Amino acid sequence: MSDQTRCGFVALIGAPNAGKSTLLNAMVGAKVSIVTHKVQTTRALVRGIAIHGNSQIIFVDTPGIFSPKRRLDRAMVTTAWGGAKDADRVGVLIDAKKGLDDEALKMLESLAQVKRPVFLVLNKIDLVKRDQLLKLAEEANSRSAFERVFMISAETGDGVEDLKTWLAGEMPDGPWLYPEDQISDLPLRMLAAEVTREKLFLRLHEELPYSSTVETELWEVKPDGSARVEQTIYVERESQKKIVIGKGGQTIKAISTAARQEIAEIAEHPVHLFLFVKVRENWSDDPERYREMGLEFPK
Ligand SMILES: Nc1nc2c(ncn2[C@@H]2O[C@H](COP(=O)(O)OP(=O)(O)OP(=O)(O)O)[C@@H](O)[C@H]2O)c(=O)[nH]1
Ligand SMILES: [Mg+2]
Numbered sequence: 001m002s003d004q005t006r007c008g009f010v011a012l013i014g015a016p017n018a019g020k021s022t023l024l025n026a027m028v029g030a031k032v033s034i035v036t037h038k039v040q041t042t043r044a045l046v047r048g049i050a051i052h053g054n055s056q057i058i059f060v061d062t063p064g065i066f067s068p069k070r071r072l073d074r075a076m077v078t079t080a081w082g083g084a085k086d087a088d089r090v091g092v093l094i095d096a097k098k099g100l101d102d103e104a105l106k107m108l109e110s111l112a113q114v115k116r117p118v119f120l121v122l123n124k125i126d127l128v129k130r131d132q133l134l135k136l137a138e139e140a141n142s143r144s145a146f147e148r149v150f151m152i153s154a155e156t157g158d159g160v161e162d163l164k165t166w167l168a169g170e171m172p173d174g175p176w177l178y179p180e181d182q183i184s185d186l187p188l189r190m191l192a193a194e195v196t197r198e199k200l201f202l203r204l205h206e207e208l209p210y211s212s213t214v215e216t217e218l219w220e221v222k223p224d225g226s227a228r229v230e231q232t233i234y235v236e237r238e239s240q241k242k243i244v245i246g247k248g249g250q251t252i253k254a255i256s257t258a259a260r261q262e263i264a265e266i267a268e269h270p271v272h273l274f275l276f277v278k279v280r281e282n283w284s285d286d287p288e289r290y291r292e293m294g295l296e297f298p299k
Contacts, residue, residue: 006055008171011084012121014093015103016040016064019123023093023154024048024061027164032184032191033061034198038209040064041201043076044294045083046194047185049178052168056176060087065107072210072284075295081113082296089170090118092144096151097127099136100143108143120146121163126153189216189229190294191266196231196259196275200244203255208243211236213283215292217276226270229263233275234283241277252277 012020016039024033028048034041046061062083063076084090092111094104111118120140122133137149148166152159184191193214201209218230235241245252252275260273283289287297 004054004173005176006168006171007058007174007176008055008088009058009060009086010089010091010167011060011062011087011116012091012093013062013065013080013084013107014121015095015098015101015107016066018064018093018095019154020064020093021046021061023091023121023123023152023160024059026154026157026160027057027059028183030183032186034194034201036198036201038201040066040073040076040210041198043072045079049183049185050164051180052164055168055171056178057164057167057171058177065110066103067106070284071298072295074298075290078298079295081110084114084116087116088172089167090114090116091121092118092146093121093123094136094140096122096124096133096136099132100139105143108140111144117147118144119148119150120144122149122151123154125151125158126156188267189219192216192219192229192259192263193231195262195266196233196255196273199255199258199262200233202258203251204243208235208240211240211284212244213289213293215289221269226272227267228272228274230274230276233277234280234289235277236279236281236283238279241279244277 012023014020021033021035021042025031027050032048033046042061042063048059050057060083062080065077065080068074068077133151150159150163193216197214200212212233212235214231214233216231220228256273256275260271264271290297
């Protein structure tokens with residue numbers, strides 16, 4: 001093997017819930033991007049860094065692509081396409097169980113705007129039969145020109161290593177952009193806000209996950225090595241605040257406990273987590289909230 005290092009960006013795009021964040025985490029070997037069974041979990045670009053041989057591969061997780069309605073939706077979808085346009089390679093994920101539904105077809109149609117080499121990833125192959133997969137690959141191939149097709153399960157890891165090996169060989173020559181031990185570009189306080197948002201998504205239902213956002217306001221390291229972390233959960237209405245708090249504070253307590261454990265693991269020191277719920281009627285029209293999320297504010 002030569003000493004020449006390689007480094008490049010690989011954007012993962014696809015409909016909501018296709019498994020982009022799961023794949024990014026599998027590639028990095030650690031949880032960098034939050035994952036839930038709900039659609040539209042990821043809201044901004046999340047970079048996860050993997051190393052394979054002499055190659056540093058910077059995976060860019062993107063929000064799912066769908067027909068946007070609200071301002072936040074628009075910001076997410078624009079961000080996703082933006083992430084793809086800047087990458088050396090673009091991986092399009094399709095949920096093999098869902099196949100080419102309307103959402104996937106629309107996304108494939110818009111793919112022409114990405115002037116980058118694109119590879120196809122049929123994900124969730126643990127859920128479908130082989131002959132169904134081959135048919136799906138054929139159908140997808142007839143709609144768009146893919147460099148390669150991979151069939152993987154981001155969840156079980158099946159096929160993930162093959163994809164990584166191929167990508168490592170495709171990265172352009174160049175110096176590594178991140179230190180060898182860095183796995184994400186998200187600052188700890190942002191990662192911590194994402195963890196809490198994940199727990200919110202897992203615990204709350206209907207429109208609530210989509211009507212809320214989380215920000216870390218304070219991260220204060222104490223002399224004993226622990227940290228006091230304060231976060232605000234923004235919701236749109238007083239009635240939503242009540243649901244987030246729950247009867248006798250049960251819901252917020254459960255969210256807080258789950259989030260605290262995970263944040264402490266990531267930070268590698270004990271964390272005292274304080275969650276505050278604030279009603280901010282039009283937070284999704286407030287440019288400041290978008291800045292905090294790392295999103296462009298759509299006019
Ligand atoms: N069975 C199975 N489930 C998977 C696989 N990959 C992802 N999932 C599940 O699919 C759901 C969505 O995964 P995510 O990684 O959050 O999907 P995403 O594409 O990032 O979704 P958005 O951020 O909403 O766009 C989660 O419940 C995952 O556990 C897979 O290979 N097999
Ligand atoms: Mg995601």
